[in-house]
Amino acid sequence: MLFLICKRIGLGLITLFIVSLITFIGVEVLPGDACTAYLEREAFGAQLEACIKRLGLDIPSYERYISWAYNAIQGNFGYSLSGQMPITEVLGPRVKNSLILASAAIIIGIPTALILGIITALWRDKFPDIIISTIAIFSMTIPEFISATLLILVVAIWLEWLPGIVIVSTDATFLELLPNIILPVIAIAMIMTAHMARMVRSSVIQVMASDYVQMAILKGVPYWKMVFKHVLPNALLPAINVVALTIAWLLGGVVVTEVVFNYPGLGRLVIESISNRDLPVVQALAIILASIYVSINLIADLMTLMLNPRLKSMQIRK
Amino acid sequence: MEINKEDKKNIINKISEVLITMASKPSGFIGLAILIFHVILAISSPWFVPYDYKAINPSLMLQAPSADFWFGTDSLGRDVFTRTALGGRTALVVTFFGSLIALLWGGLLGIFCGLVGGKIDDVVMRIVDAFLSIPWILAMLLIVSLLGTTTEVLIPALGFFYGKGIVRVARAATHDVIAKDYILSAKARGHNNLSIIWNEILPNVRDAILVEGAMRWSWMLLGFSSLSFLGFGVSPPTPDWGLMISNARGLMSFAWWAVIAPIVGLSSLIIGINLTADAFAKALGIDRSTKAPV
DSSP: OHHHHHHHHHHHHHHHHHHHHHHHHHHHHSSSOHHHHHHGGGOSHHHHHHHHHHHTTTSOHHHHHHHHHHHHHTTOOOBOTTTOSBHHHHHHHHHHHHHHHHHHHHHHHHHHHHHHHHHHHHTTTSHHHHHHHHHHHHHHHSOHHHHHHHHIIIIIIISOOSOSSOOOOTTOOHHHHHHHHHHHHHHHHHHHHHHHHHHHHHHHHHHHTSHHHHHHHHHTOOHHHHIIIIIHHHHHHHHHHHHHHHHHHTHHHHHHHHHHHTOOSHHHHHHHHHHTTOHHHHHHHHHHHHHHHHHHHHHHHHHHHHHOHHHHHHHHHO | OOOOHHHHHHHHHHHHHHHHHHHTSHHHHHHHHHHHHHHHHHHHHHHHOSSOTTOOOGGGTTOOSOSSSTTOBOTTSOBHHHHHHHTTHHHHHHHHHHHHHHHHHHHHHHHHHHHHOHHHHHHHHHHHHHHHTSOHHHHHHHHHHHHOSSHHHHHHHHHHHHHHHHHHHHHHHHHHHHTSHHHHHHHHTTOOHHHHIIIIIHHHHHHHHHHHHHHHHHHHHHHHHHHHHHTOSSOTTSOOHHHHHHHHGGGTTTOTHHHHHHHHHHHHHHHHHHHHHHHHHHHTTOOOTTSOOO
């Protein structure tokens, strides 16, 4: 068991290492470097040389990779080009804002998805299932920027219930964010809920059709007791991994949603840093987003391992 | 399971059989109908649109829908109906060929990894995992901001990035097949790897890979239009739904029609492709409902 956990963590770290290599090489093969991007038209002669010296671009690239990686592990990503601030300072408030957005969406999304998934599975092909599943398919397939734009149009412009665009500074407190954050959270939670509810639904349906549930029905176990005691624990276990993958996949959608609502989070920073060709920030963002992805998957893997008695005993026998 | 000449004749029969199965359910029928409608629209629209899509006319700015301008006009006085009718052409072509590329390289690499196994398989899968963990939007934005946003860049870039998920599916499908007796017997008969892949493995993993490719098509359309929306996709004045929504969004409190028309166009195409892909998977007997969208 311990060996398995260590192995999973090790694999995650290898993945991160390859990601860092890919982004470093990617940035390296691009035409131009940090100095030409920063100095723009003045990138020649003594000024260029001084800049190259200052940023250490004259050192061979593998040595630069090692020192960059060494610093990055300690949480130091160097300096951004546009603002000339340490990247950690640029990232800090953005990470906080995105975390607020994401956790609010997850806190609303997961319970809703569970309830909707179970309802649709238990009333399969009946009226509630048809309605909920149709809505779920719509919100799953329509791009994030369309559902976000429609939300703004209906709720903010036509009904005038909530502000449609977030106008707060990057380091706003939670209370300042509160009325602004409702629509972005709904936009993200809607898509997430739809994906997860669909998975919970099919997982519950599968378990309901299994032999031991049929046996329980024959034995005369009361319906709701059977659902909560036998069906749900077995149905939700395989869903954990898929839910984690879905959350990680939605990182891309969060970027778009943040842009639509003008929300000062990591996603908008992605767009800003790429438009400004702020390569050190892009590098740092790639590593951070990849770490989030890897750790979400790792947590899901470990949770599945902990909760699944069969996997545990299999490991011991091995 | 060797494909011989008679089987090849039957492929056409099989395709029509699958299509009939797909259309026999309401969701599959609606999906196919929407998809066919969009393909016909994309092919025929240049001949029937009433106005020039790039003709700017300041005196006709933000006109509400009327008999002259069925869907109104946008902030530059361009006809929204014309631009909406033309807006799916680039998206359809880019994502269709992008999915084909994704299907090809993802499928072949996956089969190869599943067949070879061992160290090579480990290394390739690590790299695929690493690529999977970079959010697609960051990678795509980087590529297009460096290489430009022409279709020659977008098709292979999208094809590459959406193919990595297919590698996993193809590899898993190959793993299921490879332990079967007919592979062993083909090996015993002395067939080489290439002939085993072509004659034994491909016919058996083909369905799974095709279904993945169909699903990728709708995700790729989503990715492509998101790029356009963010200003990193096709460049103006080319009519494109993502770009149109992004341009008209700022003025939607006065001119909602300029946003709604491209939204309806894009959403219906994505839903159509998605329903078709779902029906396709069901017709081939593959359950995708418990899979994550990766």
